[in-house]
Amino acid sequence: xxxxxxxxxxxxxxxxxxxxxxxxxxHNPAAGIKNNVLGTLRTxxxxxxxxxxxxxxxxxxKAVRPTNVMGASKRLAEMALQALAATNTGSKFSMVRFxxxxxxxxxxxxxxRQQIRDGGPITLTHAEVTRxxxxxxxxxxxxxxxxxxxKGGDVFVLDMGQPVKIMDLARRMVELSGLTVKxxxxxxxxxxxxxxxxxxxxxxxxxxxxxxxPKSTVHPRIMKAHEEFIPWGDFEVKLNALEIALNAxxxxxxxxxxxxxxxxxxxxxxxxxxxxxxxEVQALDCQQG
Numbered sequence: 077x078x079x080x081x082x083x084x085x086x087x088x089x090x091x092x093x094x095x096x097x098x099x100x101x102x103h104n105p106a107a108g109i110k111n112n113v114l115g116t117l118r119t120x121x122x123x124x125x126x127x128x129x130x131x132x133x134x135x136x137x138k139a140v141r142p143t144n145v146m147g148a149s150k151r152l153a154e155m156a157l158q159a160l161a162a163t164n165t166g167s168k169f170s171m172v173r174f175x176x177x178x179x180x181x182x183x184x185x186x187x188x189r190q191q192i193r194d195g196g197p198i199t200l201t202h203a204e205v206t207r208x209x210x211x212x213x214x215x216x217x218x219x220x221x222x223x224x225x226x227k228g229g230d231v232f233v234l235d236m237g238q239p240v241k242i243m244d245l246a247r248r249m250v251e252l253s254g255l256t257v258k259x260x261x262x263x264x265x266x267x268x269x270x271x272x273x274x275x276x277x278x279x280x281x282x283x284x285x286x287x288x289x290p291k292s293t294v295h296p297r298i299m300k301a302h303e304e305f306i307p308w309g310d311f312e313v314k315l316n317a318l319e320i321a322l323n324a325x326x327x328x329x330x331x332x333x334x335x336x337x338x339x340x341x342x343x344x345x346x347x348x349x350x351x352x353x354x355x356e357v358q359a360l361d362c363q364q365g
Contacts, residue, residue, distance in 0.1 A: 077122035088223065089123050091116060092134035095151065097182060101146040102276040103350050106322045106329055114319065117156045124165035132223035133157055135173040137236075137282040141340035144277025148334050154231060154232030155337070156315070158305035170226035172219045173232040174300070175208030175282060184242060188249050190235070196258070196267035196300040198246045201274050205243075206281045208236035209250035222298045233284045235297040276348045278327060304339065327352045 081089075094112050095101050101108030116133060123131045135154055138147030157169040178185050184207075191198045210218075215234070222232040250257050250267045256264030274280075278307075290299040306314070314337055321329040327349045335341050347353075 077119050078125065081126035081128065081268060085126065086123075086128055087132040088132065089119070090126050090132050090134060090219065090223070091119055092336070094121070094136075094146075094153075095136075096136070096146060097320070098138070098144045098146045098277050099275045101149070102144055102345070103349055105145040105327060105349055106325050108145055109149045109152070109318070109330065109334070111323055112146070113152045113156060113315075114322075116153040117160070117315075120157055120160055120167075120169060122365065124160070124167040128167050130223055130226060131169045132219065132226070133169070133171040134219060135171045135231075136176055137173060137175045137284045138279075139173060140283040140285060141342070142338065143279050143342055143344040145334070146277065147344075148338045149179050151255050151338050151341070152334070153301070155305045155311065158229050158231070158303070159308040159311040162305075168226045168228045170228070170230040170232060172222045172232045172234065173284060174215060174218075175212065175236045175284070176210075177215045178209050178211050180212060184245065185249070190245055191266055192253050197270040198250070198267060199270050199272050200242050200246060201278060202280060203243050203271055204241070204280055205274075205278075206239040206241050208239050208282060208284070210234070210236055218295075218297060221295055222293075225293055225295070228252055231303045232293075233290060233299045233301050235299065236284065239281060261341040276345045277343070278329050279344070306337070325349075325351060 080252065093115060120131055133153060136150050138144065139151035139154060140147070142148040142151060154171045158169060161169040176183060188198050218234050222234070225232070230345045246269050247257050255266035256262055258268040285301050290301050293300055305311075314333070318330070318333045318337070321333060327347050331347065332344060
């Protein structure tokens with residue numbers, strides 16, 4: 077990062093780099109936290125060291141009262157930048173928090189489209205799950221405009237409109253394809269919708285604010301949130317302890333430290349880290365053998 081920034085001297089850095097797939101990060105928490113938190117912090121420090129004017133973190137609605145490691149790690153990345161901004165580095169650090177982007181990598185829309193092409197079924201995890209959506213062009217334009225408003229340490233929230241029920245989205249996509257949904261009311265339909273069950277760490281609905289006190293900005297679709305953070309001196313000590321646990325892949329301690337650091341983080345499942353689970357199986361085999 078230092079080499080890149082010292083070579084090209086960018087004025088603005090948009091940092092979207094994240095492991096954003098909720099179940100994958102739930103199964104590999106240490107890797108997810110290292111990338112999302114430590115990677116963000118080291119990139120931000122490199123930016124400050126080389127005179128970058130504006131550093132904008134692309135955050136997520138999953139950072140609000142997270143039930144999964146991915147969301148908790150993104151909130152911790154926000155907190156790292158908030159703490160860094162308060163040290164007056166000379167660079168302006170800000171965060172822009174929003175929901176799902178239609179057509180982006182991992183989005184349900186291209187997935188549903190392919191499942192319809194394949195003749196079904198469309199798979200969704202729960203009949204009542206809802207999500208916020210905006211288009212790629214909307215998200216890109218609003219992120220740029222929000223970043224331009226930054227004073228330092230700002231947490232911006234994009235107006236995502238009303239949340240969409242994913243079951244309704246699936247049905248609508250079937251109909252727009254000129255087909256019908258196959259269910260108990262229409263057994264001769266074309267495409268079945270199958271509910272597969274919630275995945276590790278998944279929420280039924282997402283939120284965009286931790287508190288209830290957003291402030292308006294000069295842009296009607298960009299709000300500014302007031303989110304608490306830990307001052308840099310205290311934060312750095314806690315982060316060092318977390319990094320030790322990450323390097324040892326001590327999943328229990330990692331989870332405990334994340335809960336202490338991230339307000340509202342309430343894991344929705346037991347530990348599902350692949351290595352941890354395999355080690356448990358091997359320990360049980362040893363006991364039985």
